[in-house]
Amino acid sequence: MFDVIVLAGSGKTGNSLAEHTGVLNKAFIPIKGKPLIAYVLDALAASPAVDNLIVTGPVKELETLRREGYNYQIVKEADTILNNVTAAIKLADPERLCLVVTGDLPLLSTAALNEFLELCAPYDGDLYYPILSEENCLRSYPDTKRTYVRLKEGPVTGGNIGLVNPAWFLKKRSSLELFISYRKKPLKLLRILPLSLALKYFLKQLSLADLERQLSRLLEMKAYAVPCQCAEIGLDVDKISDLEQVRKLL
Secondary structure (H helix, E strand, O other): OEEEEEEOOOOOOOOHHHHHHOOOOHHHOEEOOEEHHHHHHHHHHOOOOEEEEEEEEOHHHHHHHHOOOOOOEEEEOOOOHHHHHHHHHOOOOOOOOEEEEEOOOOOOOHHHHHHHHHHHOOOOOOEEEEEEEHHHHHHHOOOOOOOOEEEOOEEEEEOOEEEEOHHHHHHHHHHHHHHHHOOOOHHHHHHHOOHHHHHHHHOOOOOHHHHHHHHHHHOOOOEEEEEEOOHHHHOOOOOHHHHHHHHHHO
């Protein structure tokens, strides 16, 4: 079983989508009568792989939601994603991998969650990150607009969940700042790769295995890219168009 962190912090600057819908935090945007984050919590609660649940976000709203029957620990939101994970992961068991999930995945299903976790076995790494092909994403959700990176395997994008070794994360936290800030800017990420790998990227020969090896070397850990078929783990709600699509799908 795994401890799970759900990220529902908006940061100090707020969120334009939340403001557009009249709430202070986008995780609490109402969709068909319940807040967006509730869909994530429901999917997690139904999984036998989930043990301790930790949610970082606005305390007042999370306490209100918890009184409606949800069971989780609350961590007050910080100003950045990395600080939110850091605060929450300190409550997780350092002896086992911790699942990190963003709170804006209303289409997340228990089946998709379990599929990803099964693909990560035998759990001998420090970081597991889901990889989704453009072909599968567009087949499942043709109106979705995502940022894709063209690798040897074809255009791919990342999901919004991941398995992390808490002890490794806390040890290497400062080194992760750059990766987090560039998470949706693949060309900037190339700047931290060796010239040989950057050249392979432009020649469309850079592979997932290349990235695994380089990330493992840079961050002194064992990283795994996990190809997945469950496209819903990448369908987050960042824009008004995302919200409109999700409301139609639900």
